Amino acid sequence: MTFTQDLSPTSSPSAADPKSSAEGAVSGADRRRWLALAIVMTAAFMDLVDVTIVNIAIPSIERDLAASFGAIQWITAGYALAFAAGLITGGRLGDIYGRKRVFLLGMTGFTLASALCGFAASPEMLVGSRLLQGAMAALMVPQVLAIIHVTFPAHERGKVFGMFGAIVGLGAVSGPLLGALLTQWNLFGLEWRPIFLINLPVGIAGLILGRRFITESRADKALRLDLVGVALATLALLMLLYPLTRGRETGWPLWGHVCMVGSLAVFAAFVAYEKYKARKDGSPLVELSLFRVKSFAAGIAVQLTFGVVLGIFFLVWTLYMQVGLGWSPLKAGLTGVPFSIAVSVAAGMSVQKLVPRFGRKVLQAGALTMATGLLLYIWEAGQYGTGITPWQMTAPLVIMGAGMGLIVAPLTDAVLSGVPREHAGSASGLINTTGQMGNALGLGLVSVVFFGTVDEAAPVPAQLGAVFVDAFQNALWWVVAVLALIFVVMSALPAKPKQEAGAH
Template sequence: MPPDPATPPDLATPPDPADRRRWLALAVVMTAAFMDLVDVTIVNIAIPSIERDLSATFGSIQWITAGYALAFAAGLITGGRLGDIYGRKRLFLLGITGFTLASALCGFAVSAEMLVASRLLQGAMAALMVPQVLSIIHVTFPAHERGKVFGMFGAIVGLGAVSGPLLGALLTQWNLFGLEWRPIFLINLPVGIAGVILGRKFITESKAPKALRLDVVGVVLVTVAMLMLVYPLTRGRELDWPLWGHLCMAGSVLVFAAFVAYEKAKTRKDGSPLVELSLFKMKSFAAGIAVQLTFGVSLGIFFLVWTLYMQIGLGWTPLRAGLTGLPFSLAVSTAAGLSVQKLVPRFGRKVLQAGALTMAAGVLLYRWEAGRYGMDISTWQMVPPLVVMGLGMGLIVAPLTDAVLSDVPRDHSGSASGLINTVQQMGHALGLGLVSVVFFGVIDGRTGKTPAAVATAFGDGFQNALWWVAAVLVGIFLLMFALPKRRVPETGAAPQPPERDRVLVG
């Protein structure tokens, strides 16, 4: 995609704070991030309709859902680095264009094979688009404004987390123009086209000020390592956890180690590695990445088990299940905005730790209600624990991203953003793998043939999984002691030079 002739391609300093264009640019990139978040979850609701319409096999159905995640996770680090090298605006526009075209291919797929291939392409394009979102925010807004911006970003994350299933349920149930499931993909077309047009106009180009080259060997090593880890986790239960899957996951550790060794050598040789390992010397970045990974595990477990519990265990319709999640979404959005604008500047790290404990308390309350009310539990009885969980999650998601990027120089913001998204996806994959142990391990062989037996088995599995989620959240609380303690008060002063930007200090 050709560079914007009106904007110098090497611009890496934020625009004048009075420039309102940056808020329009923020709206564009956040819309793209929301589109990606929704697309991750919207497909699950429509799977029965897709299966009937395309006569898809069980294996194809698995790949329709897992192919996106695999392509997305494998390409995130590379996508972030490409933005540093060739320009974040350029890669964002390339990614959103490809994502929109892939969505059209998904919507007009004539076979299960075509849909699988289109989902793989969609995930690969998302891997180019998504890392640029945080990078563009990081280089566009001065340090004293980023708290407000990341609060908005956290609200978008919360909204996207549960609106996908609801939107998928509505679009499938409405059967617009007789298209059944296809609108869940076609809805991306007007959004993506608008994003391309407005992005070209309002996003300011930026890239690393020093010349960087793409580390091809690093790309191959990290992609192979990610696939060796994520693929067996995705297909493990379906294939009854074969030996090759365990060997593959164990081997991924060796490949990751080889990747780190090569990146160190690459840094010494020409200073242009795929991953800037010096980022991990920053306490805020290293600790934040560890928390992001662990937090991803808890969310990976909860959201899948929660969906299965409501729709299969309790027999609820997709629409009822989607509506039940709305209080959670609203709570996340509300708390995310308050956390970075009002609470973190005053209380610092304690806000994130309070969020972990609050979310754990909501999980335990949910477990108690599931045990007390059984299959008679109602939507209204689920609202209190979901609100508590949402408030806790909102206190974490926005300030955590702020903390991870606080000390990162702008010339490495793409690589850092790619790492943030990658560890989130790795955490989700690990959480999904654990579902086979903490949930399916409880219900296997117990479902019987009656609705009551199914509800009892799924209720027990749900309660067992919630114990694990609560334990992981307590672990996150302990990990957060490694985060910086306090946030610098916002004085309204001009932002410091990029290499000295500080949002959180130890």
């Protein structure tokens, strides 16, 4: 690992006062790495919020730019597609050229793309800016976990990933709430534009502080970018995710099914080429040997299926509240606050206090807890119908949030715990990519498990609320089933975290 000398806790103390100099070096390095953590966490939060913040502002964007339905789809889906397609490549670029350098490059591009989104004069300009924003996020986001992995010693990573889990929970529900507030306030008469422009001061501050406090690191061994691997991985991901993202709106055409089946062949070609590339020069895009690490392989499987859960739940939950119950975006956003708090609290406790003692049982308890919250939500939705109130939703949301918090933080830690430092970027890109793939699969399933019920009922406007309640309950039963599968897959995770020994 290459660290700049002034940040290293092992820098040589001066001869005059070895003890105080050594303590000063450790103190300085400690302060710097925690500041670096705050910077990369802020970047992760920006990305999480940007995935969901746009949905709330769609009516305002549609009016202001006279955007067609197709353009609106691309404004929302374009970011996700560009982000998912570039994550593996973005992670590997950090390993090769330096994680700090690629992170700052991604943050610069993300901030500029946010400005272009905020000042977009046409639907086409907004779509293009969102694609650029997603591509830049794909450079920035994989470096977050990689920088954490190489900057913090094993015994500190539990605490750090607990914080990361809290940020994930906060970001999951903050997007709609923040989008609702910014749109409703109509700052300076800009309507929807502040949802993008808010990234500018945050991004500029992150760049200034990141240059100073983030430690540079890259793979010990000289690696080259695998361009064929990049092309195959990107093509395979687009062939899978594009039809899933656009499937329902386009009536699930034949070409979509052909693309999804064909993506399996491209993925197979990608794996075969990566094996060849590893033998040829030891510089593949994806280090397939990572999958021989049991904690990584099992964790990736859990990440994929958990992404399905999140993809289904958050979309149907938003539709249920805003369309089925007729709630305003602000009311719906505020309803999610207890969920966010529960995720944050549980994430902090899970890694620091529970996982070192109980290991993977904590994650399994999280899956069971989340399923319990969903069952309570299903019962309440049926019991109270369209007359349900936000405070009646508090109990199931808190239970679900606690369950999610017990999963998200320890899972990231478990997946990365056995990964060699030189492959941290590649592994981080894979974690994020599988999560995005799961999310896209979940969004695709919504058309079956939620809209299938709605379309079958063919409701008149007066019955729409009751039909959406039924569809919401049906979708949640599917989420419970996926969580049962996750509980089983979690059995393959290590019984206890590898870094536990390093903590004592």
